[in-house]
Amino acid sequence: MPDTAVIAAFRFGFGLPMVANTPQTTEEMLLSLGGPDRGRLIWPGPTPDEVLALYREAIAARRAAQGQPRKSPVRRAHNQILKAVLDQETGFLRRTLARAIDSPDPFRERLALFWHDHFTAIPRLRDQAATTASRGDHAIRPHLAGRFADMLRSAILHPAMLIGLDQVASTGPNSRTGRERGKGLNENLARELIELHTLGVGAHYSQKDVTQLAELLTGLDISGETGLSFDAARSEPGAETVLGTRYDGRGMKPILQVLDDLARRPETARHLAHKLAVHFLSDDPDPALVARMADAYLEQDTRLLPVYAELLRADAARSPRMSKARQPVEFMACALRALGLTGAEVMRMSRNPFLRMIREPMAVMGQPWEAPRGPDGWPEAPEAWISPQGLAARITWSMEVPGRLVNGGMPDARTVMDRALGPMAGPALQQAVGRAASPREGVGLVLAAPEFNRR
Amino acid sequence: MAQMNRRLFLRAGAAALMGCSAAASPLLTTVTLAGGAPMLGDHRLVVVILRGGLDGLDMVQPVADPLFSTYRPGLTRTPGLPLDGIFALNARLAGLMPLWKAGELAFVHATSTPYRDKRSHFDGQDILEAGTGLDVPMPEVRDGWLNRMLQAIPGLGAETAYAVGREALPLLAGAAPVRSWVPDQRLRLSDTSRALLERVYHDDPLFHAAAMEAMDLADEMDGTGGMAEGMTRPPKARGGRQADAEALASFAAGRLQDAARIAAFSLSGWDSHGNQASSLVQSYAALEALLLRLRADLGPVWGKTAVLAMTEFGRTARENGTGGTDHGTGGAMLMAGGAIRGGRIYGDWPGLEEAALYDRRDLMPTSDVRGWAAWALHGLFGLDRSVLETAVFPGLDMGSDPRFLA
Numbered sequence: 001m002p003d004t005a006v007i008a009a010f011r012f013g014f015g016l017p018m019v020a021n022t023p024q025t026t027e028e029m030l031l032s033l034g035g036p037d038r039g040r041l042i043w044p045g046p047t048p049d050e051v052l053a054l055y056r057e058a059i060a061a062r063r064a065a066q067g068q069p070r071k072s073p074v075r076r077a078h079n080q081i082l083k084a085v086l087d088q089e090t091g092f093l094r095r096t097l098a099r100a101i102d103s104p105d106p107f108r109e110r111l112a113l114f115w116h117d118h119f120t121a122i123p124r125l126r127d128q129a130a131t132t133a134s135r136g137d138h139a140i141r142p143h144l145a146g147r148f149a150d151m152l153r154s155a156i157l158h159p160a161m162l163i164g165l166d167q168v169a170s171t172g173p174n175s176r177t178g179r180e181r182g183k184g185l186n187e188n189l190a191r192e193l194i195e196l197h198t199l200g201v202g203a204h205y206s207q208k209d210v211t212q213l214a215e216l217l218t219g220l221d222i223s224g225e226t227g228l229s230f231d232a233a234r235s236e237p238g239a240e241t242v243l244g245t246r247y248d249g250r251g252m253k254p255i256l257q258v259l260d261d262l263a264r265r266p267e268t269a270r271h272l273a274h275k276l277a278v279h280f281l282s283d284d285p286d287p288a289l290v291a292r293m294a295d296a297y298l299e300q301d302t303r304l305l306p307v308y309a310e311l312l313r314a315d316a317a318r319s320p321r322m323s324k325a326r327q328p329v330e331f332m333a334c335a336l337r338a339l340g341l342t343g344a345e346v347m348r349m350s351r352n353p354f355l356r357m358i359r360e361p362m363a364v365m366g367q368p369w370e371a372p373r374g375p376d377g378w379p380e381a382p383e384a385w386i387s388p389q390g391l392a393a394r395i396t397w398s399m400e401v402p403g404r405l406v407n408g409g410m411p412d413a414r415t416v417m418d419r420a421l422g423p424m425a426g427p428a429l430q431q432a433v434g435r436a437a438s439p440r441e442g443v444g445l446v447l448a449a450p451e452f453n454r455r
Numbered sequence: 456m457a458q459m460n461r462r463l464f465l466r467a468g469a470a471a472l473m474g475c476s477a478a479a480s481p482l483l484t485t486v487t488l489a490g491g492a493p494m495l496g497d498h499r500l501v502v503v504i505l506r507g508g509l510d511g512l513d514m515v516q517p518v519a520d521p522l523f524s525t526y527r528p529g530l531t532r533t534p535g536l537p538l539d540g541i542f543a544l545n546a547r548l549a550g551l552m553p554l555w556k557a558g559e560l561a562f563v564h565a566t567s568t569p570y571r572d573k574r575s576h577f578d579g580q581d582i583l584e585a586g587t588g589l590d591v592p593m594p595e596v597r598d599g600w601l602n603r604m605l606q607a608i609p610g611l612g613a614e615t616a617y618a619v620g621r622e623a624l625p626l627l628a629g630a631a632p633v634r635s636w637v638p639d640q641r642l643r644l645s646d647t648s649r650a651l652l653e654r655v656y657h658d659d660p661l662f663h664a665a666a667m668e669a670m671d672l673a674d675e676m677d678g679t680g681g682m683a684e685g686m687t688r689p690p691k692a693r694g695g696r697q698a699d700a701e702a703l704a705s706f707a708a709g710r711l712q713d714a715a716r717i718a719a720f721s722l723s724g725w726d727s728h729g730n731q732a733s734s735l736v737q738s739y740a741a742l743e744a745l746l747l748r749l750r751a752d753l754g755p756v757w758g759k760t761a762v763l764a765m766t767e768f769g770r771t772a773r774e775n776g777t778g779g780t781d782h783g784t785g786g787a788m789l790m791a792g793g794a795i796r797g798g799r800i801y802g803d804w805p806g807l808e809e810a811a812l813y814d815r816r817d818l819m820p821t822s823d824v825r826g827w828a829a830w831a832l833h834g835l836f837g838l839d840r841s842v843l844e845t846a847v848f849p850g851l852d853m854g855s856d857p858r859f860l861a
Contacts, residue, residue, distance in 0.1 A: 124729075166728045169777035184776020188728040191574070191782065201575045207814060210574075325661075364640075366621050373506065373622060373723050376577050384623040386661050388669040389637040395652070395666070396642055428658065432651040441648045448652065450659040 002423040004318055010455045011280060011317060013106030014334050016422045021104045026312040030305060032105045033145040039099035039109050040141060043343060045091060048227060051134045055159075056224035058085055058127035081127075087351065088130035092137070093329075093359060093369050098343030100333035108144065111308075113329065114279050115140045119155040119197065120377035121164030122370075128163050133370055135160035148272065148302040149263035156193060156259060159222045165189035165375065172218040172236025183234070190214035192375050198262040200271030209242050216240040216247055216258055263302050269294035273307060278380050281316045282323045289314045322454035325382035328367035330455070331394060332358055335447050338420035339406050357401050364393040386453070394453065399444035413442025424451045495608070495615060495716040498794060498835035499760040501707060501749065502601060502717075502828075504626060505742070506580060507725035509766040510780050511787025512818060513735065515562045515800065518543045522807040526773040530732060530780075542800050547739035550747060554791060559750075559757075561797040561859060563788040563827055565805050567768060567820035571813075574782035576726065579767030584626040586825055588850040598629030600825070601719060604832055604847045605631035613668075616717040617710050619703050627719050634672060634715075638706035642673035696724065700741040701748040708752035711760070716836075725766060729779040746791050758793030761831055761860065769818050772807055783817030788824055794835065796861045801827075829853050834860040 005024040009015055012029070013022070023029040032038075061078040068074050100109045116136040123132040139158040143151035155161060162168050171183035178184055190213040195201045219235030222228060230252055239248040245261060247254040262268060273293035277285035289310065296306040311317065326334065336346060336358075346354075362369055366385055372378050379385070403410050413433050417425050429449045436442035446452060513530060517523050519541040524531040535543030536552055542564070544551065554560035569589045570582045586600025605611055606629065613632035618624040620637055627633050644652065649670060656663040700722060707718035722745065724738040742764070750757050769786025785805070791797070805811050805819040813819045829843040829851060844851050 166777060166779075169729050171776050173776060178776065185781075186728050186775050186777040186779065187781040195573070195575050195577075201573060201578050205573075207572060207574065207816075364621070374576055374726070379623060381623070382661055383628075386665050387623065388635050388665045388672060389621060389640050391662065391665040392640055392642040392669040392673065395644070395669070399644070399648065426658070429655050432655050435647070435651060437645060437647045441645065441651075444648065445651055445655060449655050450662045453662070454659075 002320060006423060007318060007320055008312075009106070010322060010424065012110060012312065014100050014109070014330060014337065015420060015452075015455070016424075017337065017419050019102060019104040019106070022106060023104075026309070029107050029312060030309055033108055033111075033308065034305060035105075037108065037141055038105045039103040039112070040137065042102050043095045043098045043347065045095050045137050046088065046134070048134070048138045051088065051131055051138070052159075052224065052227055054081070054085060054088055055127065055131045057081055059224065062125070062127055085127060085130045089133045089370065090351075090354065090359065092130070092133040094347055094349075094354065096136075096329065097333045097336060097358070098346045100330075101337045101341065101346065102343035107308075108141075110280075110330075111144050112136060112141055113327075114276070115144050115151065115155075117372075117377040118275070119161065120372055120375050121158075121160040122372070122375065123160075124163055124166075128160075129370065132160040132164060145305055145308075146303070147263075148268075148297070148304055149260050151304075152197065152263045153256060153259050156189075156197070157220070157228050159227055161189065162220055162222055162228070165192055167217060167220050168222055170214060170218050170220075171234040172215060174238075175218065175236055176233040177231075178234065178236070185211070185214045185218070187211065187214040190217055193217075193262065196376055198271070199265055199267040200274075203265075203267035203271070205243060212240040213242045213258065216242060217255060219251075220255065264298070266294070266298060269297040269302075273297060276307065276311055277314075279324075280311060281314065283381055286314070286316060289316070323382070324380075324455050325385045326453050326455050327378060327385060328362040328365035328394075329369065331365065331453060332362055334420065334452065335398070335402070336405070338416050338447065338452070339402050339443075340411060340419075341405065353404075357405060361393065361397050361401065365397070366390045366393070382454075391448075395444070395448045398447035399441065402443050402447070403440050410439040410443060413439050413446060416443050417446045420446065421449075421451050425449075426451060494611070494714075495836045497759050498716065499711045499753075499756060499792075500717050500831065500835055501711070501760065501762040501792070502626060502719040503742075503745070503762065503764040504580070504584065504624070504719070504721040505725050505764055505766040506576070506721050506723040507727075507766075508576060508579070508768050508770055508782055509725040509786060510727055510731065510735075510770040511564065511766075511785070512769065512772065513727075513731065513780070514545050514548070514739075514789070515564055515787050516543045516545065517541060517564075517804070517807065520807050526807065528774070529778050530774050533732070539800060541804070545739060547736060548743050550743045551791075554746070554750070555798055558797040558861075559791055559793055559795060561790045561795050562800050563790065563802045563822065563824075564800055565785045565802050565818055565821045566788050566824045566827065567785050568824050570768065571784065574768060574784070576767060576782070581625065583765060583767050583824070584624075586828070586848045588825075588848075599624070599626035600828070600847050601626050601717065602629030602631050602633065604836075604838065604843075605629075605633065605717075607838060607842050607846055608836075612714070614710075614714045617707060617715050617719070619707050619710075619718055619720040622721060624719055624721060627717075634668065634710075636669075636672050636676075636706075638702040640669075640673070641676070642669050643677075644670070696737050696741045697744045700745040704745045704748035705752050708749055708756075711753060712756055722764075727770070727779045728775070728781060729777040731779045734779070742789075750791075760792035761794040761835055762789075762791040763828060763831060764789040764791075765824055765828070771816055772812055772818055773816075784813045785818035785820035788827060790827075790859065794861055796859050801857055801859055823851065825851050826853050827857065827859070830857055831860070 023032045058081045061081045065074045065078040121132050123129045135158045139154040165188045166186045167189040170186035171178045173184040191210045215236040219230050221231040239246050273290045277290050293307045293310045296310050300306045432445050433442050516535045533546050537543050568583050570579050584599045613634050616633040618627040618635040656666045703720050727735050765788045770780035770783040775781050803821040805821050809815050825848045832838045
């Protein structure tokens with residue numbers, strides 16, 4: 001039977017092989033999380049200013065190109081910038097994979113994926129794709145071992161969210177701009193903020209709360225210079241009442257207050273605790289565990305480390321039975337490591353091979369990166385991923401792509417199995433790998449096996 | 456707890472059904488093949504889930520009501536195509552006018568699921584696909600009404616129903632075996648690999664079931680031509696959403712010409728919060744292309760086909776402050792196919808006066824979308840009303856026959 005460190009590596013990380021100096025115990029894992037963000041230290045990405053600068057350029061080029069003929073120089077210039085935006089956006093996926101491969105703090109990388117998905121944002125224009133993808137590094141990762149209240153504030157006020165959920169267009173109907181130009185509310189962000197990001201749909205709230213929150217959020221805007229800005233001319237005048245609390249005053253202050261209040265609601269605590277337990281443990285987690293996690297969250301001022309501590313210490317965390325399925329992004333990270341690729345190789349792979357062999361196949365497996373169907377993000381149930389078509393895509397990739405990815409010939413299948421699965425490889429898989437007709441098919445069997453696809 | 460009750464209820468319903476043997480019901484027109492497997496007869500049903508909340512008032516516009524343009528000054532600048540003197544079809548669906556004129560296209564207006572008030576996409580879609588009412592609270596029920604319909608006819612083979620696409624389709628999930636596949640997916644394995652994979656998956660039921668089905672389907676599809684290369688790139692890399700929708704339709708049509716009688720898939724892109732005059736262009740184009748492709752590829756079978764396209768809710772009667780509409784309640788359903796008595800708009804029209812709106816904000820639903828689906832199942836496949844009202848749509852009152860089938 002695999003020891004607890006191996007079990008934790010699969011359930012809370014990217015399985016085997018473990019990077020040198022990876023924490024082995026719960027205490028070490030928590031300690032590591034409390035320290036610096038090692039994934040970002042190893043593979044740092046563009047700064048917020050760099051992302052904003054390209055966004056500014058893209059929007060300016062779009063304006064210049066508007067209404068111009070297809071082959072005109074301004075249209076071409078815009079297309080060139082869009083290519084740069086796509087490259088910058090793809091860079092965030094490359095780093096997601098490279099950090100998963102190289103970081104000795106894999107739980108942080110898994111948490112980064114979890115919270116990135118919790119704050120799903122979908123760009124409206126291709127010009128915004130990299131800005132949207134940057135929310136993970138710039139708004140979420142700095143807080144994932146801190147307080148949820150801080151993460152909520154920085155995620156919701158990030159351009160990705162303000163654009164993706166239409167907040168930048170929402171205008172108080174009685175504000176100056178609203179009256180002069182006949183503009184009004186857009187409820188999108190307000191609703192998802194309550195339903196998805198904080199209280200959860202099961203909580204008690206009404207359409208009135210949604211509308212009032214939408215009014216309260218008016219004025220939030222983005223500027224190409226600074227990212228977040230506040231446009232007082234679009235802010236609905238007067239006080240609003242959300243979930244029984246009255247918010248008065250001008251500018252950002254009441255908005256920051258309502259975000260803080262939403263973060264501290266007991267419904268939010270339960271919603272987040274349940275979602276974390278479902279993601280890491282099982283689709284039907286122990287209610288007592290969820291309650292302990294929620295209590296820790298509320299008692300410790302929305303701090304997340306104590307919540308993770310309860311999660312890691314749960315009995316179910318030590319069970320060798322892996323009941324969840326790796327999502328395609330995790331499958332890809334794990335497969336690349338199993339094949340011996342380093343983060344550096346993923347980072348420097350040229351554009352087209354990366355798209356063809358990594359990014360596009362993830363879409364075939366059911367996970368078009370940064371393009372989930374809606375703001376609720378990716379599904380959790382293993383059945384959603386291990387469907388006939390989803391599994392066929394994993395098998396096909398496992399059998400056909402590794403040979404093209406690895407320089408210097410296919411690695412030995414048994415070596416890949418031992419490296420990637422260690423004691424998790426069951427007898428049926430061990431036997432099958434021994435009987436495979438070729439190294440290519442042997443490696444395919446390992447990567448397509450349940451042991452490799454579950455966590 | 457409530458969830459538990461609902462599960463028990465559904466299970467009890469199914470058990471009761473087995474007990475009295477649905478197949479023995481004189482109203483079930485099942486035909487027995489040589490192999491002893493019953494089938495559903497000649498009709499075909501295609502269900503399309505329009506995800507995101509289709510704006511029914513934008514698709515089928517009540518132009519005769521002066522309030523309509525008052526509520527939506529920005530969204531009514533492009534005139535629609537007159538349908539019946541009261542309603543007009545969105546000009547983006549002009550390609551469907553020949554179907555309307557041929558009596559192969561109809562709409563139900565002011566219809567909705569029983570879902571109210573929270574206006575969440577995700578709850579709304581869950582309840583739409585689960586086919587349950589308000590008495591049984593919210594989600595996590597894994598079986599969908601279309602699967603429960605299949606459960607009601609014991610002995611149907613998995614090839615009877617296809618869930619098409621890469622996304623999970625709760626509508627068809629459940630105990631009755633169905634096929635789940637996507638156009639162009641191939642799985643080419645050597646006999647050795649295939650045998651070894653079967654062994655590797657043997658003890659994991661989820662992987663085993665998915666893999667066996669994938670292998671069988673891939674074998675079947677291989678015989679039908681199409682893409683030769685192993686599929687590692689999505690079709691999206693090779694065309695837009697329209698091409699995507701056509702590929703789904705074409706695949707479904709191929710199956711429906713064969714042994715399949717039911718196909719279901721989803722079409723997303725209807726959540727039009729902002730600037731919807733342009734943000735819905737692609738979505739309408741995809742819907743139109745999907746229906747036209749189905750009609751072209753089904754050939755004579757189109758005459759026996761009913762397509763029901765339904766959504767989780769309608770949107771606000773008024774346009775919002777950003778040229779779009781927010782989540783609402785009453786919406787519209789699209790029906791198409793030779794099996795539909797088309798060229799008309801079904802459902803009671805509640806009007807747009809503020810007092811007639813739901814919550815003074817949304818179109819008031821005047822019918823339950825499940826009722827239309829139930830009458831379709833009754834008319835197409837002969838399912839008994841009592842089966843429909845207890846097992847397929849527990850708690851539904853189907854009311855009187857709206858007679859929308861040809």
